[in-house]
Amino acid sequence: MSLKSERRGIHVDQSELLCKKGCGYYGNSAWQGFCSKCWREEYHKARQKQIQEDWELAERLQREEEEAFASSQSSQGAQSLTFSKFEEKKTNEKTRKVTTVKKFFSASSRVGSKKEIPEAKAPSPSINRQTSIETDRVSKEFIEFLKTYHKTGQEIYKQTKLFLEAMHYKRELSIEEQSEFTQDFYQNVAERMQTRGKVPPERVEKIMDQIEKYIMTRLYKHVFCPETTDDEKKDLAIQKRIRALHWVTPQMLCVPVNEEIPEVSDMVVKAITDIIEMDSKRVPRDKLACITKCSKHIFNAIRITKNEPASADDFLPTLIYIVLKGNPPRLQSNIQYITRFCNPSRLMTGEDGYYFTNLCCAVAFIEKLDAQSLNLSQEDFDRYMSGQTSPRKQESEAWSPDACLGVKQMYKNLDLLSQLNERQERIMSEAKKLEKDLIDWTDGITKEVQDIVEKYPLEIKPPNQPLAAIDSENVENDKLPPPLQPQVYAG
Numbered sequence: 001m002s003l004k005s006e007r008r009g010i011h012v013d014q015s016e017l018l019c020k021k022g023c024g025y026y027g028n029s030a031w032q033g034f035c036s037k038c039w040r041e042e043y044h045k046a047r048q049k050q051i052q053e054d055w056e057l058a059e060r061l062q063r064e065e066e067e068a069f070a071s072s073q074s075s076q077g078a079q080s081l082t083f084s085k086f087e088e089k090k091t092n093e094k095t096r097k098v099t100t101v102k103k104f105f106s107a108s109s110r111v112g113s114k115k116e117i118p119e120a121k122a123p124s125p126s127i128n129r130q131t132s133i134e135t136d137r138v139s140k141e142f143i144e145f146l147k148t149y150h151k152t153g154q155e156i157y158k159q160t161k162l163f164l165e166a167m168h169y170k171r172e173l174s175i176e177e178q179s180e181f182t183q184d185f186y187q188n189v190a191e192r193m194q195t196r197g198k199v200p201p202e203r204v205e206k207i208m209d210q211i212e213k214y215i216m217t218r219l220y221k222h223v224f225c226p227e228t229t230d231d232e233k234k235d236l237a238i239q240k241r242i243r244a245l246h247w248v249t250p251q252m253l254c255v256p257v258n259e260e261i262p263e264v265s266d267m268v269v270k271a272i273t274d275i276i277e278m279d280s281k282r283v284p285r286d287k288l289a290c291i292t293k294c295s296k297h298i299f300n301a302i303r304i305t306k307n308e309p310a311s312a313d314d315f316l317p318t319l320i321y322i323v324l325k326g327n328p329p330r331l332q333s334n335i336q337y338i339t340r341f342c343n344p345s346r347l348m349t350g351e352d353g354y355y356f357t358n359l360c361c362a363v364a365f366i367e368k369l370d371a372q373s374l375n376l377s378q379e380d381f382d383r384y385m386s387g388q389t390s391p392r393k394q395e396s397e398a399w400s401p402d403a404c405l406g407v408k409q410m411y412k413n414l415d416l417l418s419q420l421n422e423r424q425e426r427i428m429s430e431a432k433k434l435e436k437d438l439i440d441w442t443d444g445i446t447k448e449v450q451d452i453v454e455k456y457p458l459e460i461k462p463p464n465q466p467l468a469a470i471d472s473e474n475v476e477n478d479k480l481p482p483p484l485q486p487q488v489y490a491g
Helices: 036-071 077-105 115-120 133-147 150-169 175-195 201-223 229-246 263-280 286-306 312-325 329-343 346-349 349-369 379-384 392-398 404-457
Strands: none
Touching: 036 329, 133 150, 133 201, 133 379, 150 175, 150 201, 175 329, 175 346, 201 286, 201 329, 229 329, 229 349, 263 286, 263 312, 286 312, 286 329, 286 346, 286 349, 329 349, 346 349
């Protein structure tokens, strides 16, 4: 099979990376195409609508219950007192429930609210537990950093401690609600520094980075890939998908990178290392930094290969190729963790947001990759996916004289392994067929023997009496004359 000469490159219009509401910020598939700000607005609208519908349903059920209770009473005099007590009791209960629901969903539950501060004073076992060395180091760095801001730093530290205490009591909530609570905290602290503290925007961004590093280092093991979500299931699915696509070549993706150039090969290795290293970081900002470093290595590899600045159309196919080649661990969990708990301003603007949005697009492309995406026939795509053959066999025949001997040997070994794999599969198939034939033959012989036994049953007869000797009844054999002797005739 020869690859077609005309290929359709992977192209994503830059407008598709932006929020579909048209605000100009970067969107995200986890937010249904919205940016962080617009998604939270839509989320609040949907939640308020649900609360209103639940309230109307509770009101209607309450009226129906009261009407049914009133109609079931036969005596008006004795029951008026009972009904008034019942109505008062039900009204108090309804008011208590409504107050609880409003308190749970209202903005007063956010950090900074006066009602929540008394609750946060209770000591939390998780906060007082023996922390790790890394947590201690981050805590010391955070305190030293806030000392330079004097009164503002003290207020920030107080609000951060209250937030961590409050998060301890919210662990039973869903991860989406914990994420919403964290995003509200980021927004409230940033607004408070700008309005009350009169902190410049560039310093606010720096402070928010330190706050994120402090709180997420402590919360990491509780909110990263929690058991209540299907993040682990998605991780296994994307890893299995990437392993099945190991045969995809740079030419199929129209990747403008020549790995035969040593410098380019080094850039590719560094990009793969960075994207794999993302899983070892705890802070969302550090994970984003790994994605950014990986992306910059990709741009450098393209620039060296083409000897000109790389374009966005060249970047996305190469990023897809790096993800396929590296198969980063817990890829979906890391993406979800960044989406849920990263400072939203980083994902909405800047190079970090741009590279992260492209990574999400690359993962979505890999999940939906088919024969048409690679400009292959469906037959060839199915053969490659099943492992019956590999496109590298045809490509290895066209090596240039200056190609690296190590690379040639590697592809030669891959071809040999592929042939051995095909041979082993063929032998296993024949062995299973032989095993089935032997079982069928044994079953057939057994059935034939049973049929013969049923048709001609074996009958065992008693043995016959032995024949008696002729002279067995002569008991006086010793009285018989001797046998005749031959006589010699003398004349």
